[in-house]
Amino acid sequence: MRKHHDVLSVEWVKLELIRTAYATRGGLFSTMDPRMVVMWYLVLAIVPWFTHNLTVLAGLFVLGCISVGLARVGPLLLGLFVFGLIVETFYVFIAAWLFGGDTQTVIALVELTLKLGAVSLASMAAFVSLDPEKLSDAMLAFRMPQMITFGVSYGYRMLPILIEQFATVFEGYRLRSAPVENKGFLGWRMITQWCRLTVLSFYPIFLNTAKSVRTTVESLEARGFTYAAVDGRGRQIRLAYLRLTAKDWAVMAVTLALIAGVFWFGAQFPLYR
Amino acid sequence: MTSTYERRGELRGTMDENLELNTSQKLMIFVLSMSLFGLSNVILEIIPDVSIGPVDISVAYFVFVPLVMVALFSPFWAALGAPIGEVIFTDLLMGDFSGLAEIEGIIQMFLALYIAGTLMRNPRSKAQIWIGAITVVVIDKFLSAAVDLSKVWIGVEDAEFVEGLPQSILLLEGIGFGVDIIISGILFGAIPAMWLIPALYGKIEPLLGMRPRQPGDKVNGGAQSVWFVVSAVFLSIAAFFFAFLEAWDVEVGVIDSDLREQYGDTFLLVSVAGIIVLLTLVWLISRRTQRRSASPSKD
Amino acid sequence: MPQPIITVTDLSFRYPGADQDSLRNVNLTIEAGDFVTVIGGNGSAKTTLCKTFNGLIPHYWHGEFAGSVHVAGVDTWDSSVTELSAHVGYVYQDFHNQLVRPTVRDEVAFGPVNYGLDDHEERTSSALETLGITELAQRFVWQLSGGQAHLTALASVLAQRPTVLIVDEPVAELDPERAAVIYERLATLNRELGITIITIEHHMEFVARYAKSVILMADGTPAWHLPIEEAITRTGELEAHGIPAPQSINAVKALGISATPRTTEDAVAAIRASGKKPSVHWSGIAHLATQEPNRDVVARAVNVTHGYKSVSGETHMVLNNVNVDLHDGDRVALVGGNGAGKSTLMKLLAGIIVPREGTVWLGETNSRSKASPHLAEHAAYLYQHPELMLLKGSVAEDVALFPKDRKHPDTDALVAHILDRVRLTDFADRDGRTLSGGQQRRATLAIGLAMRPTVLLLDEPTSSLDVSSRDDVTHMLADLAGSIRCTVVATHDMQLVAEWANRVIVLSEGGIIADCHPRELFGSPQVLERAHLTAPEIVRIGNALGVAPVPLSVAELAAAYHGDGPPPVPTATAQTSALGV
Incomplete structure (x- = not known):
């Protein structure tokens, strides 16, 4: 028996578009200047590559999670993302284990996952808050x-x-x-x-x-x-409408301070493989 | 009436015999390529992905769509439009944009398509269409593998000394590579393109006010400086890849000889051979274009 | 003495790759403040001519260009599209494709912002205001109706403050009511801002009503450029170029009155002034439905409700509890404003979609029980835009697709026969896209015939056709009776309804508000008004003169006045015998 479906239709695509277009989630980053949001993202996307310290990476990962929360991404989406990350890591581990990997391998994988995860979280927080038009203006x-x-x-x-x-x-x-x-x-x-x-x-x-x-x-x-x-x-x-406000600078400053804090903390309690 | 017709006005402009594209023609190729590849990706988005464990056996992209574009039009603008269309239509507009990772994707796909387009000198040659389709997937996936590997290499301290890590990453990339060549490169690349390119040849160009590409045409749309950029980017990525392999090579020697090692060796040999072939091709083509531009036919 | 704004001297143009000139020695002067309409059959280079005015030819289309075009004193050859765009605005026939920004305000501001004009905001607001679409400013372009989108396109060129505005066939993609709105706005721009308006048009009704002067294009050159008063008297010449006079003029002529009315009201006044009265013997009875009641039902919708999820998330109902039976021998016209659910009902009756509630029966089959490709053998649906139906490289392949794929034993003979019937045998190997508008419609009709359905459903088969191609398609539809048991046409073309249909179903607000013979519909102004329909001119003239039953064609009006015997039988009932496909 055939039934009527709402998905896969033109209406569905329009719906999806409007959903992104309005980006109605609100949240911290959607009220900021898109240029600053992009800068903020770049900072968080690059920093993790400069360290192998697991403590620092864990801190950056947590920072990413907090940002995603501030961007008002629902816990469900966040949960799915983390779950996906774990599954992916698991596959790589299985393969590595076949090649004779051990706990060292696991730790190396944790490092990689934390790094890639922190970067992805930053991009999620930043770009979920920018509608395509704002992003293109920033570009x-x-x-x-x-x-x-x-x-x-x-x-x-x-x-x-x-x-x-x-x-x-x-x-x-x-x-x-x-x-x-x-x-x-x-x-x-x-x-x-x-x-x-x-x-x-x-x-x-x-x-x-x-x-x-x-x-x-x-x-x-x-x-x-x-x-x-x-x-x-x-x-x-x-x-002409783009304005960097005190809030933009404040968010950036706080983020930089937190990153510095994380690095300081990592230096105090270093955890290497 | 028709028989007595004779132009009275003074003829001021004649048919454009030189093949330099004007700005609007470049823009048309770019926009068309962007729209079509974007559309094809949205369609793929609708189909659920099938994956068996870590191996994704879904269609990565409809390679035939941009392949038709680079085969029939100026490869440079067509190759540039396609990946940008993908990013805009499926990632940006559907709310799935991932920042810097998108730029990687654009560069990979651009290089893959541009090189494939310049290799296809005769849009009606079946053999060239096959070469083109496979080239796109090989280069794109190779570069993406290189990027992935380098992420591991940079991301993990002394990655090459971690037991099993390089091999496993290579294995997963390798399987994905094979699947993509078969599904994207052949089933949704060469085979559809073999039918679509000849079908559209001579029909679609006049719609944009252009002359169909002839076998002997010089590849236009990109100045020679483009080749310089292409080679430079490509070489640097290749260098990265080499460096990784080199580091890993030390490791290979230590592992006991068994099937795994054989597999790794073969893979290594294939990769190195592939890169050498590609580099030679790039070198040859750039030399040919330079010679052509230096020839007296163009002032 | 008005100044010339556009002067064309000995202009010839050939597209790249073409084997003959599209424009041939054109000499033309258009005066500032004129409202010019360019008419001419399909393929008479009307659009090509207009593209030389804003410099797209020769700066965008590089072909052989001879002669010169001066716009506001500037030779277009020495100028550029950019410079000329300050003088000439262009609204395309496929105006949807010229909208490039997401929202209406952005779209209108696009030009002024690109040129870095300091008063861009003011220009945008005033363009929106002039066209009365300020309230649409924040809307997304894809949320607009066709009419609103056209006004947006118009506003976006208006924001560049052009002195000349070219509008290519506004009626092609819009229904006549919305096209009339566009024309009213253009007339205002012309009157109040002194903007020179140039439109390309097939419908003499609009030409007669709004134009100040008319250019008749034939074979790539203007046959003449005359003031409207003179142009509309040249009915014979217009007819020879495939542009029949509007019904108001024909009506007056048929009654032997010497006048050239430009509007329906003028025609009514002229007939009244002549003192003629309708004959008392006029009954029009020969045309009323005289079909026996118990004919086979070929398709049936029972309590059908259907709708789509809207952007806001709730389901927007398009059809609400609709019941309809289609009988053998029905020639149904499905009418109603845009969004009244015509296409949805057609797709339901073709089994392409299934209703949310209720049942659709195709013969003895419930449409839910079989996949749509199976049902296509019973009911064939033809889309409005031919280019969406031309899927193959040649017309013959397109017609053969259905029978060949379903292994019809005599596909070749069938295809040859059908192509012959729609007079496309000579074009069998051509790509459908390269054919004229009328030929494309006939090609889609051939595709439908090759499916050999019981019910044939057509969406807007006469839109964007010039009048002679339109008549062609109407005749062909009338000829279908021998091979198709029931034909359904969704249309805005009320003349088609009057001349072809023997049953008209009016959809409005999700339901059927009338299901009757066209004569009955056109005799009830309140139904017409409720469904936002405009009766054909001849009907309006008949109604205004109090002719009852109302005449559906000029011939009928003449018969009503002369009262000498039954009126001539309209084409729809004239059937030929060579139809057994």
Whole structure:
């Protein structure tokens, strides 16, 4: 019996987009200047690579967890992340054990996991709080190529349209192809047909998208997109709203102080392999 | 009426015979590549990933999509658009952006696609399409393995002396590598591309106001300085990889000879051979482009 | 004496790779403050001409360019797209693709911000205000309706304060009511801000109502450029170029009155002034539904409720407890405003989607019990945009896809026969995308016929077609009766409803508010108003003159006035015998 599904539809994609767009979680970082958030992330992403001290790494990991909490990421997401990290480490350990690894290996893995984990936590805290537009403004501020920042807003705008087109073409292909009578073991015939139709659908999608891209780029041209790349005033106007406030500096200062603290603590109670 | 038609106005512009792309054409290629590869990744996002233990046997990406782009258009802009589209569509817009790791991804994919695109001189040659598809996956996965390994190497103190660690990382990377070559490189790379590239050839270019790529065309869109950058980035990453292997090599000698060692040796040999082949290719191609640009046909 | 704003001298242009010139020795002067409409059949280079005005040709499209175009005294050849964009704004036919920013305000500000203009905020606000869309400023572009998106595109070019505004076929992607809103706004811009407006248009109704002058393009060159009063009198010439006169003019002409009314009201006034009265013998009875009641039911929806999860998270109901039976011999027009649930109902009846509640029966089959590809053999659904149905490299392959994949024994003969029927045999090997709009529609029709369904469902089969291609498709639909037992068309095209359908279902607010013969619908203004429908001009004229039953075509109006026997049989009932597919 067929039933109606809400997922995998255009509406679903729009829903996902809006969810990211509004980034309604709130939290500390969403109220900060995006440039400072990116700087803050860079600090936390780089620092762990300068030490092999497990105490320090554990401290940085905890710092990451606190940041994620401040960014109001739910405990469920955080839990899933940590769980994933443990599972991954476990696999590597199993493999290492096959090659004759021992407790030394485990500790080395703990070190690696803490490091990668701390970096991931920082990125989670920072980027979950920045909606794509803010992030692209931050990138513009750091003088990243204009194409990237344009890509963000364009993708934002086109994704629902592209998905809708693809869904329609795919659906049409499916209706006009012979139905799969025998699904086969684990439905492999279905999967094969699905893959075949997906690939085939790209033929019309390529041509249709090429046509619409032409209109887009013509219109970009007429509205000064390439002009803005040369002339800096447009950039200044776009970024005029960015303000570094006392809060931004305070967050950065506190973070740096905490990192220093962690390193000091680590020096007092060093734990090496 | 048609027969008596004769242009009265003075002819001011003729057909563009030189192949230099103008800004808007570059932009069109970039945007098209970005949209299509982004879209294909969103579609993959919808399918659940299948993994057996640590080995992910899902489709990493639809290689045929950017492969069509680099085969039919200027490889530079197509190769640049695709990974950026991936990051924007699936990571940024779906709220899954991971900072610096994305930049790694962009560089890897860009290099992989650009090199594959420059290797494919004739979009209608089946053999070149196969080479292109495999090249993309090999380079991309090789570089990502190199990055992963170097993370372990930098991240763990004296990693090469930790019992079993380098081997296990290499093993997991190696299995993933093999799976990706088969699934992404062949099933969703070479085979679809073999059909799609000839099907679109000559049809999609006029939509963007361009002439189809001919077998003899020089690779445009990137100046020679691009090659310099490409080689430099590539070489530095390769150097990293070499350094890791070198460090590990010491370790290999100590392990008792058994199957594991054989496996490790083979892997090492294959990797080194692969890198040498790639470097030679890069060197050859850059020399060829330089010679071409130096030839009198272009002033 | 008005100043010329655009002067074209001996302009010829050839696209790269084309084997002949698209524009041929064009000489043209457009005066500042004019409201010009460019008309001409599909492929008469209307769009190409307009792209030379804002410099996209030759600066973006590098082809063979001869002659010159001056805009506000600047030779476009020596200028650039950037410089010209300060003078000329362009709204595309596929305007959705010209919107590049996430929110409406950002979109409108995009141009001024890129050019680094200090008054960008003021420009943005005033553009939004001028078009009355200030309240949309914070919306995401993907949340907009088609009409709102078009106004946004218009605002975004207006923010660059152009002196010339080009709008390419606003009616193509919008329903007529929303297109009328766009035209009203354009007329205001023209009147109050003195902006020169250039539109490309197929519908003479809009041309007659809003334009000040008309350019008729034929074979890549203007046949003439005349003031509207003179242009609309040249009905014969227009007809020869595939642009029939609006019904108001034809109606007056058919009654033997010498006047060229530009609006429905003018036509009514002219007919009243002539003192003619409808004949007392007019009954129109020959056209009322005369079908026997107990025909087979080919598809049935029982208590169907359906909706989608909206962005806010709750389910938005599109259809609420809808019941409908489709019979053998029905030619159903499904009408209602955008978002009334037409496409949803069609997809439910085709078995592509299944309802949240209720049941859809396709013949004896419950649509839940079989996968949609199975049901496609019973009910075929044709999408609105042909480019989404043209999946293969050639028309013939596209038509053959369904029968070939299902191993129909005589696929080749079937495909040849169907292509012949839709007169596309000569184009069998061409890529469907390279065909004209009308040919593309016929190709999709062929795809539907090759599926040999019992029920054929078509979404907007006549949108964005010029009038002669439109009539072509209407005739072809009328010819289907021999091979398709029941045809359903979702449409905004009320003329199609009047001329083709024998049953019309009106959807509004999730339910069916009328299910009757078109004549009955067009005779009830309150239903039309409730469903936001605008009757064809001829119906409005008939209603205003108090002709009852209301005439559905110009011929019927003439018959009503002359009263000499039954009116001519409309095309829809004229059936041919060579239809057995």
